[in-house]
Amino acid sequence: MSTFLLVLITGVGLGALYFLVASGLSLIYGLMHVLNFAHGVFLSLGGLIGFELAARLGADQWWVFVLSILVGGVTGALIATATELVLIRPLYERHIEQVLVTVGLAFAAVALFEGIWGADPVYIVGPAWLKETTDVLGALVPNTYWVLMIAASALLTGLVLFLRYTRYGMIIRAGVENRSMVTALGIDVKKAFTLVFAIGGSAAGVGGVLAAHYTGYVSPHLGQTLLIFAFIVTVIGGLGSLTGAAVASVLVAVLQQLANYYLFGTGDLIVVVLLAAVLLVRPQGLLGRFA
């Protein structure tokens, strides 16, 4: 029982990490119809810069850990904004080319990061508490998972509040619903595009720092690996649906962990099978609608 509980809780923790990446992807796709292959780059860069900062200031201290998360988020937001302004905006409404440009950015940036930080994983340390475990009804859960869950819950709450109660949030929601109508009402959707990229980028940047603590290392490829699962999560949840992304993140990650533990490490395959099943039964995703 305690093993099952442990697998379940770690699954939710991993789902929290997926959500940090998938939320941005889903919002960006919902509003702009851009499949952002460079999202993994935002994550990797956030993780790498966060690591550099922590290594300089003393990685085992709490305030450094918190600061590195903040810096990771800011880094992600900055590079995402720059990407939107320099690469995405000139190709406005040309969706395939926008995808290709983000592919090119991912291609080039990963190579550049390899040049700077090396291709091999760099092992990192954090506050000692992260390595310890908490006893939940006999299940010894590593504390990193709690941090992931707190971060993802904060992000979800923040996003929901932002989307529901602020002016820009409303523009974004309306834009996802019917963009041409929003434009027809004379509202500048382009600002919302940049904003969505910045939000998605900062979530990915925070995710990068936390992913580094979750896996224990940071590497230029960290983001690309997570990105593929985030894609699967967004498709299963329904493209453009934030709630869908949240539900699917947890669902996918829990299934993955369960399969890894009880079905001889077949977690990654189960996820793909789940994806195929969802597409056969409900091509628009769990909570998605046809565009």
Next chain:
Amino acid sequence: MSAQTETTSTPTPVAGKGKPFWRQWLPLGVGVALVVLMAVLPLLNISIPGVLPTPTYQPGALAVISLAMVFAALALSYNMLLGTAGMLSFGHALYFGVGAYGLGIILANSGLPLVPAVLLALVGGLVIALVTGSVANRVGGIPFAMVTLAFAQAGSVLVRRNSGVTGGEEGLSLTTENVPDFLVGVINTRNLYWVTLAVLVVIYLVALWVDRSRLGHLAQASRENELRVNVLGLHPYRAKLTIFIIAALSASLAGITYMLLQSGTVPRAVSADLTITVLVMVVLGGVGFRWGAILGGVLYTLLDQRLTVLAGSEAIAGLPEVLRIPLSEPLFILGVLFILVVMFLPGGIAGTAEAWWQRRFGGRKETGLAALDADSDESSEPAETRQ
């Protein structure tokens, strides 16, 4: 989009109608001449310093050209998907990998001779393409890209996990017991070169047939406006799936050739990285142009080889760090080149050249990357109302 989509009513113009005699036969003549030139290349002594490592009759140069031709064949197969049918797949490497690993595994574990083993590997590619393709084609556009990516990822995970069969991260080397002697070893690079050339020609002819056939026209039409094709009572799903399978089989054949040529394969052959590399080749060469795909594949392979050599050179090592790090990463340079092509040269090399040709001599319609963007939010509207 400025590229007006006139193609639903007039598919690819019938070759040669109303053209002068020499224009009609020029492409065929140039093509045949090129193939003949490539076929006799191993018998000639041509040195191209800076591009080829050795004169053309030596194995060094032949190996580089053969590799370039394998990737040209793979790029051609990808162009069937992206160029003809407008399907942006991120899992094409899966079928290349199935060919390479399939042949390797069959040769290592069964006593089959080479030809049946190749056929069996192709059947494997067919089955996997059929299963994954029929699921992936249930969605279109960007979701299709994600789903194919996920399938390729599953393939990649399988290869890395089952190291007993596939060699895991180390890769799988070719078991040469049942491979005819004239295809084994560095001395026989020349024979492998001819095999590769033959494969490239075969895949080119397949691509040509797809583009000219009813199937290809149907796929092109549904790329432009799927709703309208449906309304006409035709089946875009079937056409797309068929092209998907043909492209996957061509990729498997390229993978098989790669396995023979390199005497082995590594997990990168099934990775998303490889698909993206092929995508870069096709876009660089010009989406929708068969000769563009070939050119892109060859150019990319040669650039990659040369830039790697350049990265290790002393001229680079002496530069300050800000310049040295980016310049010593070939993929960084290629990625930036790719971004620049997408942003400023959407037709790629072939598209730009054809546009120039068109301005100079008149004729062919405009295609290329821009034509793909019909597949956006407005695709539910009739083509005539789009600007």
